[in-house]
Amino acid sequence: MTPTPRKPRLAVWKFASCDGCQLSLLDCEDELLDIAAAIDIAYFPEAARGVIRGRYDLSLVEGSVTTAHDAERIRDIRARSRVLVTIGACATAGGIQALRNFADVRDYAAAVYPDPAHIDTLATSTPIADHVPVDFELRGCPVSKRQLVETIAAHLAGRRPVVPAHSVCIECKLRGLTCVMVARGTPCLGPVTQAGCGAICPAHDRGCYGCFGPMETPNAAALAERARELGLGQDELRRAFRSFNAAAPAFREESERHDDQNDQG
């Protein structure tokens, strides 16, 4: 009998997040048991009590860093992971909780907590890659299930995941959808947003709101100009770029151009 090789070990980690991206893995109802057969799920507290300590072949990290303790924890996880993949807008861009980066976190804490002094939080919410080297980033709020399965499969096979870098616009064209901006004058972030969702917002007669974050080299300023012609005001433009990927540099810069003191329009 030949000894069976050790199955690769997967760990799933949570930082500040809504749990939606890790839930995407459990939402792969058709693939879940096959994935579980091919790997050892060594750490996934949302799904199982058992914990295998030590080193992991693949760590999936959900969530952003918002406490000093978490900034330490991610270093330890990195040191124990052969491959570290961040999943979702929280982990890759700081998530919606990065709206604090544009405000004073003490005001934020005081608005929610009667005793804010005891709230352990950093002034900013930052992506994992600001703290440790990351091998691959999967975008989306939440990530696409299909891309998640592809990413796991690719890492098990030792190849690079096939995840397109083009915009949501291209996905619309591939699906044969009518452009909501041209046909209906609905403002849409599709031209500057990374593909992956399948252009589901335009497919539901709504403009993309950028939940997959900026694509590579987006021309956000040109899109903002077009949206202004369609009737969006300064505040609306700022809010449009300041949501689930507010701290991603291209969206942050564009939203800041529409801050009161900077607006040119």
Added chain:
Amino acid sequence: MTTRTIKVDYLARVEGEGAFKVVVRDGAVRSAELKIFEPPRFFESFLRGRAAIEAPDLTARICGICPVAYQMSAVHAIEDAFGITVDGPIRALRRLIYCGEWIESHALHVYMLHAPDFLGYDGAIDMARDHAEAVRRGLMLKKAGNAIVALIGGREIHPVNIRVGGFYRVPRRRELDPLAEELKRARDLALETVRWVAGFDFPDSERDYAFVALRHPHEYPFNEGRIVSNRGLDIPVSDFDRHFREMQVARSTALHSRMADGSSYLVGPLARYALNFDRLSPPAQEAARESGLGPVCSNPYRGIIVRAVEILHACDEALRIIADYAEPDRPHVAVEPRPGIGHGATEAPRGLLFHRYEIDGDGLITAARIVPPTAQNQASIEEDLAGHVGGFLDLPKTELQHKCEQTIRNYDPCISCATHFLKLRIDRE
């Protein structure tokens, strides 16, 4: 004097990050605390200054397990402020997508988070080695629930199609037909689920709960109704703040939601069921009876059966809505923002979820308050923990820990939800 502390630093199979600590002194339980150590994400703070119509997409991100519940409570609260009512097929579609979320979320809890406790496994994947058929059934049910959410909402997690006033796009009649086929199969699986979980071993553990849930004149509650209790409460949603408040408990660092008189209460499947048994679909009532449940269930362990019954009800209700569906002329009613205060409460899978917004003349939110189910149940969970542990003190430590964990998992706590609102101090001693 001997003091023992039973602690688990990271609760598994709950949504989010939590821990618990029970202190036993001289053979008596001195304190039981469910600790929430997720860092806050400050939703109520950053909502200020955002457009009210953004609230459904923003608050969805509080919880990836029940985003539809957040979207629904948000749209109802904002429509209340704007003076809008939504009825007919749009209202029915809202109930339909909510059915999907209940099926998905309950199937996740029943099969993947809770059943392993009864059958002695670490998790569902582990359990699948010996109970492959059951786990597959659970996954198929979960998938059917997700199929509804994805079809109506665009995707399973953080659906994109829900807006103030209705939807961006409504489905064609024929788009719903394949869904009906899948749901007919799911219905059978749900019935099997009720029978399967009814066969588990349940400890005798009755508690005299104050149950709180919505009640509607004709329907098992999803989106609308009055807030009622088994202690005589019967109020409109807008009176929530007058009857429930958050209180600091001595020696605890967390504030819990309590009734105005300081007593604890319970929201979620047990409460909904006890207060609305007569509104369940007849087959769901029948399945409940057959499994030995009366019209009231006060044993938190049997909550798993109640969830299974609710899955069956949600399948029946979804099928009924699909059968009656006629495409509306417009996907949403007209929305004219106006200043005001709006309240909304809907039944998330884990129980009553309350939202309140103050909105200014520009349609921007000036104040937001969100009270999720787990914050409301925290006091009950801790009382249960304290009450329970007393009976198990002779067990070895790991077993005792497991018993405590199980007590907490009975409630399907969603710590991701709770954390952003629980007023807590993180004690790192």
